Amino acid sequence: MxxxxxxxxxxxxxxxxxxxxxxxxxxxxxxxxxxxxxxxxxxxxxxxxxxxxxxxxxxxxxxxxxxxxxxxxxxxxxxxxxxxxxxxxxxxxxAEDEDDEDDMYGSSGEEDGEDIDFDNITPEELQDLINRGVIDPSDLQLGDDESDEDYDSEDAETDGRIREITEEEEDELVDEAMSEDEEEEKPVVEVKIKQQADKKRKAVKEEVEQPEAPAKLSKKAKQAEKKAKQQAEAAAAASEKPKQNEKPKQNEKPKAKATTLQGGVVVETKTEGAGAPAKKGQRVGMYYIGKLTNGKVFDQNTKGKPFWFRLGAGEVIKGWDTGIIGMKKGEERRLTIPGPMAYGSRGAPPDIPPHATLVFDIRLVEFK
Missing domain, CATH: 2.60.120.340 (Nucleoplasmin core domain)
Known part of the structure; x- marks a missing residue:
């Protein structure tokens, strides 16, 4: 419905x-x-x-x-x-069907405990009726308890429920039980498995106890082994000596300076841009690669049509609106965005778990 x-x-x-x-x-x-x-x-x-x-x-x-x-x-x-x-x-x-619960046990006439078929009701359904107050447990009468209160041994003997066993009948029952025990044999599969296990243990024991013949090395082989050992020791000693006269690498880019913005967003400028900076309210076109902190890429757009949105209008996660303001055309940044400034406690299943910190490598292609 x-x-x-x-x-x-x-x-x-x-x-x-x-x-x-x-x-x-x-x-x-x-x-x-x-x-x-x-x-x-x-x-x-x-x-x-x-x-x-x-x-x-x-x-x-x-x-x-x-x-x-x-x-x-x-x-x-x-x-x-x-x-x-x-x-x-x-x-x-x-909408939920309010009559579904009544259909489990029949018509609504059961509310006062009437018209309930106790012969076909399950123990779980009976317990549910008791919990709901439909049935008073004290009103339940189990079986023929009242009729059994005055039941004695004479009545049992009369209706055949209990009878005395003679010594002759007892001997016959014992003989039958003993004959059944003698006829019982171990399953064939169990015997075969036991035999295979014993055979395997014996083979393993013989293999372990058999002594190995000592390897004999010739004089020439011993000399070659000694020489190789000396060379390895010399190489290890040389690697432990501090390197001298080592020149610093040229044309190496200085490490980007990290800046922490509002909300804990960390900004690292990888490549400087040119021109005027992007402002709140402008439409910006971005290339990006989105990763988790373990390096797994969950989304990217690195070629073709850039991803366009209005900066500061809430069309993207808060970390982007905060970390992209001030970028210039062609500028490249890395944004490390904590969970509250990204997708928060809900995450973005199945790729982004709850409370995940995200890392974006972004480039401002154009803005207007």
Whole structure:
């Protein structure tokens, strides 16, 4: 049963991660009213740390796509797109059926403890009814306890439940049990495995106890071995001596000076740029390589069309808005961005874990 409207606008270059707190269904994907270009844009969904393409839309060819995707409560999901066009997703929230719980045990007439089939109810269902206060445990009567209160040995003998065994019958039962024990044999597979294990242990023992013949070296071989040992010792001693008259390397670039900005963002300028610096509010085009601190690359754009966004407008993570201000055209920087200035506690599954510190090598291509 569907209840209430659900919608999401996916902007290029941004991800939307959440833990589903109310189940919903995605029923349609479409391009926005205005398109950036005529290239294809794909809608991506990450769920259970696996990434899937829901659909691909191309202006003038396929501008909307019917979907039937249901996302359940508690699932970790991320929506994003690949391309330059904005995508709109729509659907409905899914309402829970209030009658589902009643259907487990029958009609609502059971609320007062009536019309409950105790012969077919499971122990778990009975316990649930007790927990909910539908049934009073003191009212339950288990079996025929009342009828058994005055049951004695005479009654048992009469209805055949208990009878006396004679000595002759006892001897017969003992003989049968002994004959069954004598007929029981070890499984053939167990015997074979034991024989193979004993054989293997014997072979290993003989191999260990057999003495090895001592190796005999000729006089010439001994001399060659001694000479090689002396050469190795001399080489080791030479490597331990401090190097003298070593000239410093020429044309070596000085180490970039690191600056820590607001929020803990560390900036290292690798190559100086030229011209006026980029300011907040301007659109900037960037090449970049994004890595985790262990060196794993999770995203990059190093050639072709640069990645464009408006500086300081919140279209990218806070570490970029902070670390790119003041860059000049052609300038290259390395930004080390702590988790709170990146994707925070939610991360960007499956490539970026929660609280991850990110390292970006960036270059300002153009700004306007």
């Amino acid at each position: 569907f209840s209430g409207f659900w919608g999401l606008k996916i902007v290029p270059g941004k991800t939307y991660t959440q833990t589903v707190d109310a189940a919903f269904r995605v029923s349609n994907a479409s391009l926005s009213e205005e398109v950036a270009n005529q290239n294809r844009t794909s809608v991506l969904l990450t769920v259970h740390q696996k990434r899937f393409v829901l659909c691909s839309l191309t202006p003038g060819k396929i501008e909307q796509q019917t979907l039937d995707i249901t996302l359940s409560e508690g699932e970790e999901i991320t929506f994003e797109s690949s391309g330059d066009n904005e995508i709109h997703l729509v659907g409905n929230f899914i």
